[in-house]
Amino acid sequence: MKRKAAEEEQETQVDFKATLVVSKCKCPTGEDESPSKVSPLLPLSDDLMEHVLKFITDHKDRNTVSLVCKAWNALEASGRQRVFVGNCYAVSAQRVAQRFPRLKSLSLKGKPRFADFDLVPRNWGAFVLPWINVLSESHPFLEELRLKRMTLADDCLELIASAFPQLKALVLTSCDGFSTDGLASIAANCRHLRHLELTENILNHKSGAWLRAFPVSCTSLVSLDFEDLDHDDIDFEALEGLISQCNNLRTLKLNRAVSLLQLQLLLAKCPQLIELGTGSFSPGVSREEQAKLGDCFGKCSQLRTLSGFWVVAPGHLSVIHPLCSNLVSLNLSYSPICDGELSDLVSQCPKIQKLWLMDTVEDKGLEAVALSCKELRDLRVYPDHTRQGQGVSEEGFIHIAEGCPNLRAILYFCNQMTNAAVDVMARNCTDLESFRLCIMEPAKPDHTTNAPMDEGFGAIVRHCKALRRLSLSGWLTDKAFEYIGQHAKKLERLSVAFAGESDVGLQHVLRGCLSLKKLEIRDSPFGDMALLSGLHRYESMRSLWMSSCSVTITGCQWLAHHKPRLNVEVIQKRDKDNSTLVDSVYVYRSVAGHRGDRPSFVMAL
């Protein structure tokens, strides 16, 4: 049995799906196996299965395991420690708490992604408090909480702090509704806190006093990220004291209130950092100070990730040159630097894999990137909001396409693009997994040929077989959607804006993209027929969002009636005179029924 156990474990790790098919745990009979042979069809004991399951950590794999049979479902559920809920309304908190008694880490995502762009009205929902209320009773030993696009108030944070004494990680991304007071209660009460990461949240009010709330004896911090708290006052002594005590600190991302000299002081205390968010990289200092800073950076030999650079003092970017040769990730997306400075920097960064920039670097800057950064995997070029420069265009795009063949993900905001340029990228960067092109003028054609951008995006889906995420822009006809439906078989997320000609476009996508999970559409001429053509698809998708399309209330009602396991939520402005068009419809699968915390403007059908 022991030998068999070892075999089973190995098989499970390598290709357990095949094992699942083969092993019929409850029905060993029916096969002509001689008793002397070790049969793989003998039932596995519960203990053994539990032991095997410990090695399976990936969500998708565990989900598959739980579908094999009821016994495995129960076993898997009793052992699962990390749960990821992609839509907080798809399941009730009670159900999660009941099914997974050993839950230690919970990830929740709330609002639809278009909430980031102000397309979802405030107070839409995604409240965290109901979840915390349930979990505080059933799972007081919760260790990790990761929330994205959810609303939580300070009293919710206080409840988290008091209910989960073992809390080790709190990660808030794009959340809102709270303030630094709530953070102070977390800091004060969670004695074992290791990770406190805040990214792109929108706080009600901020003051620097929360840093003082960390107990004097706190030594447990491994990562502290408060880049998005732009309070101008900061208790620097408290921060300094905290940093010097936490010897295990690996990630430190500071906010704008920390100046360059203060950064130097902090770095001297923690040279073991792996990820650093510089505060504001200013005000400027003298040459001697710059040299000292350069030395200080040089001592941080393990630093691999840099971000921040909120306001770069002129000419000071050179102090990070000693670090560049090991740098793997660099986020300059808030710094309007020019191509000269960028090329000085990237020419020394051969290992860089993730580079986020602002389009002030223009095409010349991208040319420099393409020359030096051959390992580049993730590139983002954000537009300068003042739009005073000329930004980037298809020239920079082609440079990147030709110079960085290992590209996996690209987000590119540009003023103009051509099909030819997109084609170049499609042919060169065949490993692309995420392609997001945003031509900033809605429905703009290829500026050299005045043709729609169909062929460009068609080339992408044809050549990049691993494509999982796609965002469209520019003038697109139904042909583009036909290409997508035909070729993008692994596509999971699709974002459509100002594109398409008729319902046929969306029908192509819904029929062809079998892996589709999230579909979000705005301002496109898709109506009821398109919506209903996906009737058989929505239950295998996480969600569908359509806003400012031609969907009517009747279509939504029809959908809701025929698919009772889908939640169809409609927002329709009251002042539209007698129009049956809906402003937005949000369709998602749910086992919890319609949500009870709908605001008045959301209709559930």
Add this chain to the structure above:
Amino acid sequence: MSRSLYARGCPSVFPDPISIPALICPVLPFESPAVERDYMGIGLGVKDEKASSSTASFSAAALMPTSADDLCGSHLKLAPPSSSADDDGGADGADDDEPLSGNIGWPPISSYRKATTRSLSTKEPCPSRDTIGMATLVHPQGHLIDDQEFDASQADLSNDECSSRMINPSPKVPTRKSLHIKVSMDGTPIMRKLDLETIQGYRHLSLELHKLFKFYKRNLSCEVGAHSSFKESGDADFLLTYKDKDGDWMLVGNTPWELFARTARRLRIMKKVK
């Protein structure tokens, strides 16, 4: 689902009206309303600079159902953007925050990022710093300075001096009254207005004009005195001139910026005679 189901726009599996309460679905098979909806053209066809609502009507093609046979379909055909729609009434120099007025959430930059970059740019420490980069610095007097001069002048460009020219951190309250002057360009019938108070140097002016008149689109360039446009071509297609308070037309770029900003009354982009 097979394609034939939708070939004629109407699936054959519609339920009969009895199965759905009349309250919810009064008309079946339902018809889409005749929709006349122009959603395109916000960035393309906004001729009226005052248009700001997201449902303003535009000059792009109206969308109508194609035939009466399409009982269930809303087969709205969308015409391609016409080239004449390219000459849109783009944003004023002052409207930098909403590049395509009327379009909520476009381009798709998260509201956090937008708010952050906006507040960062109002806190810029050095007014002579170009907004697009630091490689070439422009001294307040208007000429380019190099590194050594920068170090020496770093002390001069102290916060006090900067703050007097800095845009007030709270964008709602302007520090000085704005000074709009008319800008005309040879060959373009529409004049624009530019607020000189928000401009900090000749280079900035050149960029601003390029943006206003969309030079990058037409591959043009304009010389702004000694500081040529960022295309840096000696033989630019246009020349910038201004009318001063005495009524004379002068070449831009020969006077210090401060003086120019005080005396310029109108700007004119003249076609260069080669």
